[in-house]
Amino acid sequence: MSDSISSQAALSEVVEAEGHLIDSHIMEQIFDTVVEYNGRFEVDRFYIGKTNSDPSHLRLRIEAPDAAAMQRMLGQLLGLGCTPVDTSDAELGLVEKDCCAPEDFYSTTNHRTMVRHNGNWITVDNQRMDAMIVVTESGAFCRRLRDLRAGDRVVVGMRGIRVIPESKERDRLHFAFMSNGISSERQVDTAVRQTVALLKHNRELGLRTVIVAGPVVVHTGGQKPLATLIRKGYVDALLGGNAVATHDIEAALLGTSLGIRQMDGRQEEHGHRNHMRAINAIYRAGGIRQAVESSRLTSGILYECVKAGVPFVLAGSLRDDGPLPDTITDMNQAQDAYAEQLRGAGLVLCLGSMLHSIATGNMLPSWVKIVCVDINPAVATKVSDRGTGQAVGVVTDVGLFLDLLARTLEAE
Ligand SMILES: NC(=O)c1ccc[n+]([C@@H]2O[C@H](COP(=O)([O-])OP(=O)(O)OC[C@H]3O[C@@H](n4cnc5c(N)ncnc54)[C@H](O)[C@@H]3O)[C@@H](O)[C@H]2O)c1
Known part of the structure; x- marks a missing residue:
């Protein structure tokens, strides 16, 4: 793991998720994930959507036995729509050589994704799985490893990333x-x-x-x-x-x-x-x-x-x-x-x-x-x-x- 990830790591985090968490069984998966990584969770707040279009909202405190487990657990939870609660932008790493990402690059899922840049949440274009997110002045884009070019700035670490899993429609x-x-x-x-x-x-x-x-x-x-x-x-x-x-x-x-x-x-x-x-x-x-x-x-x-x-x-x-x-x-x-x-x-x-x-x-x-x-x-x-x-x-x-x-x- 790179220095930037380990320096970010903590044994306790607060994460939030929003969406059709109950009927899409996402909440269940979130809890299971924490347990799977030998972690603990405590529900800070849970609001149940009152109508079929109303989203539910979850705020969860999670703990992991060590920093490495916390990073692995956060990686999984991100894919389930949990975003760490803080106000930081997504961290960007510089591509130094064509087709080579910084070691701690964020690898995408196939779900709709947003990244925080200059204080604003922006939707990532061209969403696909197993890509990197390149951020430019005109937006954020999924790009395959082979399409990375020296000078690109890609999202690294786990901060400032929001994944929105599809819920049952x-x-x-x-x-x-x-x-x-x-x-x-x-x-x-x-x-x-x-x-x-x-x-x-x-x-x-x-x-x-x-x-x-x-x-x-x-x-x-x-x-x-x-x-x-x-x-x-x-x-x-x-x-x-x-x-x-x-x-x-x-x-x-x-x-x-x-x-x-x-x-x-x-x-x-x-x-x-x-x-x-x-x-x-x-x-x-x-x-x-x-x-x-x-x-x-x-x-x-x-x-x-x-x-x-x-x-x-x-x-x-x-x-x-x-x-x-x-x-x-x-x-x-x-x-x-x-x-x-x-x-x-x-x-x-x-x-x-x-x-x-x-x-x-x-x-x-x-x-x-x-x-x-x-x-x-x-x-x-x-x-x-x-x-x-x-x-x-x-x-x-x-x-x-x-x-x-x-x-x-x-x-x-
Ligand atoms: N002569 C040739 O040039 C030639 C011949 C064969 C395959 N290929 C190439 O090989 C690659 C893989 O070929 P592919 O896509 O045929 O093979 P594949 O193994 O990827 O897929 C064949 C699929 O058809 C399914 N299947 C078999 N019988 C079926 C049925 N009756 N109803 C529904 N599904 C059924 C199988 O379960 C399998 O999943 C392709 O790129 C193809 O163009 C080339």
């Missing part, structure tokens, strides 16, 4: 399935109806809807319903890897996905070549957009994206064949392109890709709603485990889910 009864965490097979109908409601609500709010998709969407027959969703204007961006685009194009050009005939599910003779033939065709056309413009590609998910002007990002991976000329193989560039499309998103549907769904979940602030559809409960749990009721995992076949989703939208 007032629409929680309306979108009850979001507070269930994981929906099992039995609840797929409900999950689809609620996803339709979320799609419409998000559109009404003027927020972006982003789809993250893996190749299993094509393998399970989800290509057509997803293409319909894009054609009908429900999708503002598509994120995925080389495989979803390759198999979508293979299906559009050759009627197979990974060599399996879509019409009867049988293996096509020499079908294993087909995905390479698809990549070859796109290289020949000069790219996916050019293949659509030259009428080489006339249907499918990527075709609809190009036609509707919906941006798509294909992030490369070590597994990729080809890859397609549109696949971004520089991982930093691919992350930047994902982040760009996720800005302004209100809803993200993650469909059958462990890699891309988890990566996307890590980039999002906690107030963006996520519906993660995966056959493996562990993936749905990992993506939706954001402890807030803002994300839900739907454990089911993604092809069936998309089919039902498109039909429900059509029926309405």
Whole structure:
């Protein structure tokens, strides 16, 4: 631990938290955290919000056995919305070398965060987890380690930082399935109806809807319903890897996905070549957009994206064949392109890709709603485990889910 942290450390602190502390179970977590770090707490003051929109307010005296435990405990409590009561600004440390933060840098959560600077609390922009907070004359911003530049000033220590965890929203009864965490097979109908409601609500709010998709969407027959969703204007961006685009194009050009005939599910003779033939065709056309413009590609998910002007990002991976000329193989560039499309998103549907769904979940602030559809409960749990009721995992076949989703939208 650096000198600045140890000099700040104390065995007793007073912290405050405000929000829907009871029904979001945050108060319980605060008390548990103190006990977990062998600390003691004493409630100085507690005001219970009287209405469903009225926040509660907690003022708590905490004690830790030693200074190191106090720092660890404060670090955890900050993430639960507890701010040490004092009037100091956030402490800033100088970045001396590109991509290197001072040792005691504050590492962000995905929750809305404020820092105190020149006596004012300012909201941190571009909120995401595992970033540093850079403070400039024009504001405070989350910045990844690799984007730090010598001369930047970043928040260090634990003072002057206020984290505002998402609380259960007032629409929680309306979108009850979001507070269930994981929906099992039995609840797929409900999950689809609620996803339709979320799609419409998000559109009404003027927020972006982003789809993250893996190749299993094509393998399970989800290509057509997803293409319909894009054609009908429900999708503002598509994120995925080389495989979803390759198999979508293979299906559009050759009627197979990974060599399996879509019409009867049988293996096509020499079908294993087909995905390479698809990549070859796109290289020949000069790219996916050019293949659509030259009428080489006339249907499918990527075709609809190009036609509707919906941006798509294909992030490369070590597994990729080809890859397609549109696949971004520089991982930093691919992350930047994902982040760009996720800005302004209100809803993200993650469909059958462990890699891309988890990566996307890590980039999002906690107030963006996520519906993660995966056959493996562990993936749905990992993506939706954001402890807030803002994300839900739907454990089911993604092809069936998309089919039902498109039909429900059509029926309405
Ligand atoms: N030929 C290629 O170039 C090629 C082929 C495969 C993968 N890749 C690349 O590898 C990376 C990872 O690929 P990925 O996203 O397919 O793999 P992944 O392992 O990250 O995710 C696949 C997910 O699909 C889920 N799944 C399987 N069957 C399902 C079903 N019926 N319904 C719902 N979910 C189901 C799995 O549980 C898993 O979570 C990607 O970047 C991809 O583009 C490339």
